[in-house]
Amino acid sequence: MLNIYKFLFIILFLPQFLLSQDIPTTPIKLLAKESQQQQAIAKPTEQTNTDDLTQNIEDQIDSENKLVDDVINNINNESYLTTLPEKNYYDNEILFLTNRINANNLQKNTLAVKRDELRVEFLKEKATYEDTLKNIILGKQEFRNKKYFEEILKNNIKQIQNFKLDDYASLYESESKNSSVNKVSADLVDNYIELYNQKHTQLFVLQYLYSNIQKFRASNFFIDEFNLKYLIDKIDNVKGISFISSLTSYHLNFSIGELIIALLIILFFRLINRYLIVIITNFISKLLIKDKNHNLEENILFHLKDAINSPVIYSLYLFSIQLSMFILVKDQTFINSVMPWINTIYMALLTWAIYAILDNSISIYAQNLLEKYQNVRKEMIVFILKIIKVVLILVVVLFLFTQLGIDVKAIAASLGVGGIAIALAAKDTLANFFASLNIMTDNSFSQGDWIRTNDFEGTVVDIRMRTTRIRTFDNAMITVPNSQIANAHIMNWSKRKIGRRIKMSIGVTYESKMEDIVNLKNDIHDMLLNHPKIATNKTINISKTKAFEAIKREDLDGIKNTLLVFVDEYSSSSIDILVYCFSKSPVWEEWLIAKEEVMVEISKLVEKNNCAFAYPAQTIFLKNDNETKEKIED
Numbered sequence: 001m002l003n004i005y006k007f008l009f010i011i012l013f014l015p016q017f018l019l020s021q022d023i024p025t026t027p028i029k030l031l032a033k034e035s036q037q038q039q040a041i042a043k044p045t046e047q048t049n050t051d052d053l054t055q056n057i058e059d060q061i062d063s064e065n066k067l068v069d070d071v072i073n074n075i076n077n078e079s080y081l082t083t084l085p086e087k088n089y090y091d092n093e094i095l096f097l098t099n100r101i102n103a104n105n106l107q108k109n110t111l112a113v114k115r116d117e118l119r120v121e122f123l124k125e126k127a128t129y130e131d132t133l134k135n136i137i138l139g140k141q142e143f144r145n146k147k148y149f150e151e152i153l154k155n156n157i158k159q160i161q162n163f164k165l166d167d168y169a170s171l172y173e174s175e176s177k178n179s180s181v182n183k184v185s186a187d188l189v190d191n192y193i194e195l196y197n198q199k200h201t202q203l204f205v206l207q208y209l210y211s212n213i214q215k216f217r218a219s220n221f222f223i224d225e226f227n228l229k230y231l232i233d234k235i236d237n238v239k240g241i242s243f244i245s246s247l248t249s250y251h252l253n254f255s256i257g258e259l260i261i262a263l264l265i266i267l268f269f270r271l272i273n274r275y276l277i278v279i280i281t282n283f284i285s286k287l288l289i290k291d292k293n294h295n296l297e298e299n300i301l302f303h304l305k306d307a308i309n310s311p312v313i314y315s316l317y318l319f320s321i322q323l324s325m326f327i328l329v330k331d332q333t334f335i336n337s338v339m340p341w342i343n344t345i346y347m348a349l350l351t352w353a354i355y356a357i358l359d360n361s362i363s364i365y366a367q368n369l370l371e372k373y374q375n376v377r378k379e380m381i382v383f384i385l386k387i388i389k390v391v392l393i394l395v396v397v398l399f400l401f402t403q404l405g406i407d408v409k410a411i412a413a414s415l416g417v418g419g420i421a422i423a424l425a426a427k428d429t430l431a432n433f434f435a436s437l438n439i440m441t442d443n444s445f446s447q448g449d450w451i452r453t454n455d456f457e458g459t460v461v462d463i464r465m466r467t468t469r470i471r472t473f474d475n476a477m478i479t480v481p482n483s484q485i486a487n488a489h490i491m492n493w494s495k496r497k498i499g500r501r502i503k504m505s506i507g508v509t510y511e512s513k514m515e516d517i518v519n520l521k522n523d524i525h526d527m528l529l530n531h532p533k534i535a536t537n538k539t540i541n542i543s544k545t546k547a548f549e550a551i552k553r554e555d556l557d558g559i560k561n562t563l564l565v566f567v568d569e570y571s572s573s574s575i576d577i578l579v580y581c582f583s584k585s586p587v588w589e590e591w592l593i594a595k596e597e598v599m600v601e602i603s604k605l606v607e608k609n610n611c612a613f614a615y616p617a618q619t620i621f622l623k624n625d626n627e628t629k630e631k632i633e634d
Contacts, residue, residue: 067201068208071133075140075216080133090127094120111184114171118191121163122198129202132156136209140217145326148336149217153210160203168192235260262324269320311353318345344400351392359385386465428483432466435482439463449494456480496558499535499582500591506602507574507614514575517567520609521577525565527601528581533594535561535582558586574614 074080097116104112135152172192175185209216235257236245245255322342329335440463445451449460451470458472468485470478506524508517528534540561554560560582568578579602583594606613 064204068205071205071209072212072216075133075136078137078141080130081137084130084134087127087131090123094123097123111175111188114168115184115188115191118168118188118195122191122195125160125163125195125198125202128156128159129206132206136216144339145335146213146217148339149213150210151333151336153206157203157206157210160199160206163199165192165196165199258328262328265323266317266320269316272316311349311356315346315349318342318349340400344396347399348396351396355389355392358388390465428481429466431483432481435486436463436465436468438486439468439482444490445492445494449492451493452491453485453488455488494586496560496586498540498584498586499558499560500586500588501560502534502579502581502583502591502595502598504579504599505568506577506579506606507571508577508606509574509612509614512575512611516609516611517575517577520605520611521565521567523605523609524577524579524602525563527605528563528565528579528598531594531598531601533584533590533597534563535559535584536563537561539584573616 074083097120101113101116101120104110104116132152136149139148139152172189175182175188179186179189236242236255241256245257248255248259325335325338439445445460447460447462451457451460456470456472456478458470458476458478461469461471461477463482467479467481470480472478508520529536529538532539540559562580562582564578564580566578567575569576579598581598583591585591585594
């Protein structure tokens with residue numbers, strides 16, 4: 001009597017229990033293998049009652065609940081990406097079985113062929129099922145739309161249903177009787193049971209996932225439907241438009257309502273472009289601006305708007321096109337093929353905005369940084385920006401590879417294997433790159449310096465990752481590989497703070513008195529010593545220190561203030577006074593001005609001291625022969 005009550009309880013309340021579960025399907029009817037079947041047959045008939053039935057059904061429901069819970073948990077924590085085997089594992093097994101099927105076909109071993117066909121289908125369905133679970137996780141990471149998940153689940157379900165296991169049912173039943181004596185029959189029975197159970201289990205899980213996508217992927221208002229279906233239906237149902245919509249839907253695969261909504265979306269984002277950029281720039285400027293300087297705030301706002309203007313505009317246009325595509329295009333396969341490229345464009349626009357903000361921020365703060373830290377070099381900042389640019393481009397390329405399903409690890413491995421060949425092919429490029437690092441760290445010259453080597457002379461325009469560009473004084477551009485210039489003898493005229501040499505020799509005639517020449521020399525020395533544009537101990541202040549200096553600071557910084565004025569030489573046509581000094585400014589134009597003033601003052605001092613400038617001259621003495629003869633006769 002108690003068993004009857006239990007049976008009635010199951011009949012009345014089991015449906016409610018099933019409906020209260022999240023699982024939409026009935027319990028799976030799995031097959032047991034031979035050992036389990038024999039144990040069931042060996043049981044007394046009296047014990048196969050409603051107690052066993054109740055226990056079996058409850059166990060199945062619990063196992064099903066636990067199965068789908070585990071699948072969803074593994075999807076949410078992304079463990080399937082690491083725990084499930086790679087597809088290559090199944091490909092190798094399938095290849096082996098395919099070869100064995102071909103061999104058995106040649107030998108007319110039909111039973112062995114059927115056995116292996118079941119096993120091949122088992123491996124194919126298992127590999128596809130695991131790929132589906134992995135693709136669900138990857139789709140979540142890539143923010144795919146709901147239709148993407150529905151499509152991959154439906155494709156997997158369809159593939160499982162396409163294989164007709166019923167074609168093997170009669171063979172399974174007939175070979176079950178011979179499984180105890182025939183090894184091939186036993187393997188066929190086991191393969192049939194495994195495929196049967198796997199097929200039903202996978203269908204159950206996939207159907208559950210299809211009906212409960214929200215359990216592993218939250219609904220996204222923007223990515224999925226944008227909630228515009230209601231408006232589209234309203235437009236299509238307007239009298240006069242409904243007929244045209246039916247024609248366009250049939251011939252062009254989109255309705256008038258969908259077209260109108262797509263155009264409105266594009267127009268909407270076109271209108272908000274202007275205002276959204278202002279809002280974003282104001283928000284970022286509040287994060288960056290700590291100074292209350294109004295001019296600085298306006299400068300930062302200008303540079304920020306210039307930096308993010310184009311990326312934001314293109315991003316909004318792309319987003320409007322994406323939404324319009326979701327509305328107008330019904331081919332989910334096409335959308336799935338286009339989405340990786342759209343996501344990559346988003347990534348590229350983001351990196352563009354980041355680099356532009358970084359570049360403009362440096363343009364705002366770099367000058368203050370250079371003034372505050374004298375050791376910071378302008379070209380080093382530019383060089384770091386170029387490296388960041390290359391890194392960001394590589395990030396975009398790797399993101400594109402990931403979106404397209406290309407195995408980045410395999411590419412990295414192949415690069416590792418072919419690293420030697422790549423290094424040999426790019427040895428010049430690598431040599432130039434490391435030479436540029438040597439130039440940066442050695443500080444032999446900087447951007448804007450006037451340098452001269454055996455091959456060229458000019459002003460350094462910029463130091464790039466592979467080459468250095470030089471502007472010659474006749475306004476030509478020379479591009480030199482960094483490896484060449486790093487190993488060259490470089491004369492840098494710009495590595496000096498104070499002092500550009502003025503050297504001249506003043507020739508005074510021999511008719512001048514030596515006393516006047518010495519006075520002239522002393523006056524020239526006094527004039528140079530007090531001249532405001534000549535570097536002397538009076539016009540520049542060099543602090544002295546008693547501390548040990550490994551490198552003399554004047555020589556390192558380029559400070560020269562030597563002043564020498566001496567009567568130097570009896571030349572062929574003049575007595576020479578050596579004038580050796582340095583202008584305070586190393587700038588060529590200012591050096592010319594100082595040199596001109598010195599020459600004018602020296603001219604005045606020569607006149608003041610009753611001296612005259614000598615010039616190349618020759619005195620010729622003619623001998624009179626008659627006078628000589630008379631002297632001899634006397």
